Amino acid sequence: DWSSNVCSSDLPQSTIHQAINPAPLHLYLSAKHFPFNDMRLRKAIDYAIDRDEFVRVLSNGQGGWGMPGAFSDTWTQDEIKQILKYDPAQAKKLMAEAGYPNGFEATLKLPPVGYAQRAGEVLAAQMGKVGIKLAITQLQWPQWLAEVFKERNYDLTIVAHTEANDLDRYARDGYYWNYNSPEFKAKWREVVAATDFTKRDELLKECQRIIARDAVNGYLYQLAKIGVWKKDLVGMWENSPTPSVNLAGVYWK
Numbered sequence: 001d002w003s004s005n006v007c008s009s010d011l012p013q014s015t016i017h018q019a020i021n022p023a024p025l026h027l028y029l030s031a032k033h034f035p036f037n038d039m040r041l042r043k044a045i046d047y048a049i050d051r052d053e054f055v056r057v058l059s060n061g062q063g064g065w066g067m068p069g070a071f072s073d074t075w076t077q078d079e080i081k082q083i084l085k086y087d088p089a090q091a092k093k094l095m096a097e098a099g100y101p102n103g104f105e106a107t108l109k110l111p112p113v114g115y116a117q118r119a120g121e122v123l124a125a126q127m128g129k130v131g132i133k134l135a136i137t138q139l140q141w142p143q144w145l146a147e148v149f150k151e152r153n154y155d156l157t158i159v160a161h162t163e164a165n166d167l168d169r170y171a172r173d174g175y176y177w178n179y180n181s182p183e184f185k186a187k188w189r190e191v192v193a194a195t196d197f198t199k200r201d202e203l204l205k206e207c208q209r210i211i212a213r214d215a216v217n218g219y220l221y222q223l224a225k226i227g228v229w230k231k232d233l234v235g236m237w238e239n240s241p242t243p244s245v246n247l248a249g250v251y252w253k
Helices: 039-047 051-058 077-083 088-097 114-128 141-150 167-171 182-193 197-214
Strands: 002-004 014-020 025-029 104-110 132-138 156-160 217-221 224-230
Touching: 025 039, 025 114, 039 088, 051 114, 051 217, 104 114, 104 141, 114 132, 114 156, 114 217, 167 182, 167 197, 182 197
Parallel strands: 104 132, 104 156
Antiparallel strands: 002 224, 014 224, 025 156, 025 217
């Protein structure tokens, strides 16, 4: 009677609802691992990401750009595009300033899921256009958890974070992307202490701006969330803060 992430244009007894998937796809960089301990090279990666191509190629033109640790309705697409930019010329300029005028090499370790493997191929092609050569290594989950998540022995990896509002990870010491920012930690303490929801939302946005400015990760895109259910089914969530289907308020009319 209902289906999620299925699209059909010929269901006369059903309705089709499109929103943004709450699990964004991110490129994670090890901020303490050479060469990404240099913010200029992290930002070069960020400028070289063509997010519109990710949406077009991997999500059939549906979905959208995403921000770190943000619910899908936190920012409009126009707001995100004022913060994240696609600028290959700026990427090459930053690499030259960092001492890599001809580009550099890095490894991309991928978990054994289709979305990461497909995104890795698109990313490698995009990085190649600015002189960054990515060597892709396919890992099984035990290897990924050991090498990437636990030992933090990697340059780049791609994985979907399914936790809602997971900005606290950026304030943790020793988390696997090795980000350590006193400015961010101070701002996060303000978030935790805030009791006014409006003020808290603004503080969360400030945190997200800091992370985007520091190019901690490469924010690739967010998939579309497409639901199809019968017209008489009431209470289904069109959008959701977590990748789950909440049936508590669902009923037939």
